[in-house]
Amino acid sequence: MKHFLLFVAFGSCTGLLVSPALAEPGTSAFARNKVGKGPLKVFLLAGQSNMQGQGSVTMKDESGKEKPGTLISMLKDPAKAPMLKNWVDKKGEWNEKRDDVWVWDVNEFGNRHGILEFGYGWNLGSREWFGPEMQFGHLMGDLYDDQVLIIKTAWGGRDLYKDFRPPSSGGTVGPFYTEMIGTVNKVLGNLKSQFPEYKGAGYEIVGFVWWHGWNDFCSPDKGTPEYEKNLTNLINDVRKDLKSPKLPVVIGEFTGPWGADCKEAAAVTIRKAQQAVAQKPEFSATVKFCETHDFVRTEKESPTGEGYHEFKNAETYFLLGDAFGKTMKSLLAK
Numbered sequence: 001m002k003h004f005l006l007f008v009a010f011g012s013c014t015g016l017l018v019s020p021a022l023a024e025p026g027t028s029a030f031a032r033n034k035v036g037k038g039p040l041k042v043f044l045l046a047g048q049s050n051m052q053g054q055g056s057v058t059m060k061d062e063s064g065k066e067k068p069g070t071l072i073s074m075l076k077d078p079a080k081a082p083m084l085k086n087w088v089d090k091k092g093e094w095n096e097k098r099d100d101v102w103v104w105d106v107n108e109f110g111n112r113h114g115i116l117e118f119g120y121g122w123n124l125g126s127r128e129w130f131g132p133e134m135q136f137g138h139l140m141g142d143l144y145d146d147q148v149l150i151i152k153t154a155w156g157g158r159d160l161y162k163d164f165r166p167p168s169s170g171g172t173v174g175p176f177y178t179e180m181i182g183t184v185n186k187v188l189g190n191l192k193s194q195f196p197e198y199k200g201a202g203y204e205i206v207g208f209v210w211w212h213g214w215n216d217f218c219s220p221d222k223g224t225p226e227y228e229k230n231l232t233n234l235i236n237d238v239r240k241d242l243k244s245p246k247l248p249v250v251i252g253e254f255t256g257p258w259g260a261d262c263k264e265a266a267a268v269t270i271r272k273a274q275q276a277v278a279q280k281p282e283f284s285a286t287v288k289f290c291e292t293h294d295f296v297r298t299e300k301e302s303p304t305g306e307g308y309h310e311f312k313n314a315e316t317y318f319l320l321g322d323a324f325g326k327t328m329k330s331l332l333a334k
Helices: 049-053 071-075 081-087 133-143 175-188 223-241 265-278 307-312 314-332
Strands: 040-047 098-107 110-116 148-154 203-211 249-252 287-290
Touching: 040 049, 040 133, 040 175, 049 148, 049 307, 071 081, 071 314, 081 133, 081 314, 098 133, 098 175, 110 133, 133 148, 133 314, 148 175, 175 203, 175 223, 203 223, 203 314, 223 249, 223 265, 249 265, 249 314, 265 287, 287 314, 307 314
Parallel strands: 040 148, 040 203, 098 148, 203 249, 249 287
Antiparallel strands: 098 110
């Protein structure tokens, strides 16, 4: 039987001994195999290549030295290692897996599903990548006694104007809007076959996180001016199609390479549109804009020069997931 919730979306580690290679995770300190008696708590995370997860666990330069801005580099930094205390064990080995939080992830490279761990980044299955789902999943797993499922639908280079175009915006419904909703229905309609540990206690669609903006920023004549309208319609249509009229929604701020020093007109417009949507009276107490610009690090502090992917900086992606999770918790508390 389906159960719907009627509203939807660091201790010192300075002594860590970190191997330059990816360590195999050990047994987590968190409560694993947590079942609970209530329905499965379901979150939808959606967007484009940034939401796919461009955070770097490890990356080396030509000499074999670990690059700055990876998780490995963070663990070697006494000022940053404490942020990752829940992702490593006492020996400093990766311990990020959570059996009580599941992930279903689809992008243009395929599909992967299973327990929460590294490997749900843009290069599905590679433990060298992670996305906002990691820290978001830890926060949601800690919040609930019941099991948690994150359904992440993110495809690189897809705009809201055409690709994710919601039905209420008129014209042709975006194929990735259709696939996003279809994926949620497919997964929730067949939970036991995808997640054998599911106990059949029903599910609640609890929240939606939308982090997106690059391709509409790149379309100043079409995507940029329509962003506020299309995002408003996206939230309303997702709520309608998932039968969750008050679904809590977190809108992640469009970041890119600018950080807080954002001067490009189209980028400013996208950000203002996102804020304006969250401030609409009809979304009061159910939609929040989550600022992220302060999380962007410089290219020099990062493993790559891909500014459109926040330079693949691990600290950025950890902080993004943390902010999305804390903002969602504030909505759920209401």
